[in-house]
Amino acid sequence: MVGNVPIGGGAPVAIQTMTKTETANYAATMDQIHTVAAAGADIVRVAVPREQDAAVLPQIVAQSPIPVIADIHFNYTLALKAIDAGAHCVRLNPGNIGGADKTKIVVDRAKETGTPLRVGVNSGSLPRHLLELEYTNPVEALVTAAVETVELMERLDFTNFKVSMKSTSVPNTIAANRELARRIPYPLHLGVTEAGTKWSGSLKSAVGLGTLLADGIGDTIRISLSTFHAEEEVKVAWEILKALKLRERGPVLIACPTCGRLQFDMDSVVAEVERRLEAYEDPIEVSILGCAVNGIGEARHATFGITGAKDMGMIYSKGEPLKKVPTEHLVDELFAEIDRYYAAGKRVVSDERSVAEAREWLAENEDPDAMTPERVAALEAAAARALDEEESPVAGRRFSRA
Ligand code: SF4
Numbered sequence: 429m430v431g432n433v434p435i436g437g438g439a440p441v442a443i444q445t446m447t448k449t450e451t452a453n454y455a456a457t458m459d460q461i462h463t464v465a466a467a468g469a470d471i472v473r474v475a476v477p478r479e480q481d482a483a484v485l486p487q488i489v490a491q492s493p494i495p496v497i498a499d500i501h502f503n504y505t506l507a508l509k510a511i512d513a514g515a516h517c518v519r520l521n522p523g524n525i526g527g528a529d530k531t532k533i534v535v536d537r538a539k540e541t542g543t544p545l546r547v548g549v550n551s552g553s554l555p556r557h558l559l560e561l562e563y564t565n566p567v568e569a570l571v572t573a574a575v576e577t578v579e580l581m582e583r584l585d586f587t588n589f590k591v592s593m594k595s596t597s598v599p600n601t602i603a604a605n606r607e608l609a610r611r612i613p614y615p616l617h618l619g620v621t622e623a624g625t626k627w628s629g630s631l632k633s634a635v636g637l638g639t640l641l642a643d644g645i646g647d648t649i650r651i652s653l654s655t656f657h658a659e660e661e662v663k664v665a666w667e668i669l670k671a672l673k674l675r676e677r678g679p680v681l682i683a684c685p686t687c688g689r690l691q692f693d694m695d696s697v698v699a700e701v702e703r704r705l706e707a708y709e710d711p712i713e714v715s716i717l718g719c720a721v722n723g724i725g726e727a728r729h730a731t732f733g734i735t736g737a738k739d740m741g742m743i744y745s746k747g748e749p750l751k752k753v754p755t756e757h758l759v760d761e762l763f764a765e766i767d768r769y770y771a772a773g774k775r776v777v778s779d780e781r782s783v784a785e786a787r788e789w790l791a792e793n794e795d796p797d798a799m800t801p802e803r804v805a806a807l808e809a810a811a812a813r814a815l816d817e818e819e820s821p822v823a824g825r826r827f828s829r830a
Contacts, residue, residue: 431495436615485513548592720793749786
């Protein structure tokens with residue numbers, strides 16, 4: 429448990445972020461903690477590199493709406509102060525805290541107070557005896573360092589910890605965590621360190637952490653992005669967990685990729701819908717289609733959706749047309765329908781005449797023969813399935829295409 433947040437043992441994957449403020453700046457730090465908590469962070473980590481940061485920790489821990497992890501490097505006395513400050517967890521890398529003796533002092537205090545630790549290793553600071561191995565096999569070097577850390581904890585008769593291995597390399601992060609998950613029974617914290625800007629860092633994290641999470645590996649995650657806005661890290665983490673259906677939070681927005689059939693400014697409509705959906709907490713699915721040639725098509729399961737066209741568009745719900753609307757009012761009308769749905773106790777409210785008009789509009793605009801990207805994809809998928817069946821052992825031909 430980190431505060432009231434369970435870690436590992438089948439608990440939901442917990443989302444962490446780290447404040448980017450000087451921790452000693454109490455007002456700025458608390459401000460950021462409230463912002464990340466509102467964005468859905470389960471746990472927040474604060475850097476404690478100096479005495480003045482440790483000094484403000486008791487107040488931060490007492491006021492924070494979510495559990496606080498103190499991030500300590502090099503200085504074991506700061507780790508002791510963080511524990512005494514009531515930090516819900518302390519992160520330290522035994523490799524840089526000044527040796528096994530200093531680690532023991534911190535672990536003993538953590539035992540007394542029941543404070544969990546996050547222990548780990550960074551690819552950039554492996555112990556000296558693993559440097560050669562790091563050169564020939566960086567993954568094995570990272571895993572060996574992590575296992576040695578775990579063994580040290582066990583020798584100190586301490587098991588209230590989670591483990592992290594940080595690397596800037598996505599393939600190494602994936603390979604090392606897969607191997608470590610096989611070798612130790614403790615919860616794992618996942619992250620790709622120094623992932624990069626919001627764009628590239630989100631992608632690297634989605635690939636690296638997403639692969640591991642899809643394998644069932646990882647108990648807490650942190651997305652590292654080069655931005656002062658820590659809440660962006662939290663939003664990316666949520667998108668990864670939502671995409672894998674590991675957790676639900678807020679609406680899911682689906683939009684077609686657009687193509688030459690598009691006749692309205694879909695970019696701004698998608699951005700506006702995304703912005704307005706942030707006010708909703710329920711995991712409804714909202715879909716935006718750029719045109720009506722496919723009918724409602726793959727958006728059939730969406731709780732609500734719009735399909736646009738030059739002058740008129742349509743709002744639909746769960747595969748059924750609801751009403752046709754002038755394009756410029758589509759977004760407002762969509763949210764009016766969503767609000768009506770909640771006001772009616774999550775029931776879609778429809779008006780017969782509007783539904784009939786919408787059906788008529790859809791019939792006029794739908795083109796079952798058009799080769800849209802969606803239909804091409806469906807044809808390709810059907811062709812691949814047919815080929816698989818033809819080549820399957822059941823059909824008595826070859827064993828597999830691969
Ligand atoms: S054909 Fe498909 S991708 Fe193109 S605008 Fe219409 S819905 Fe979007």
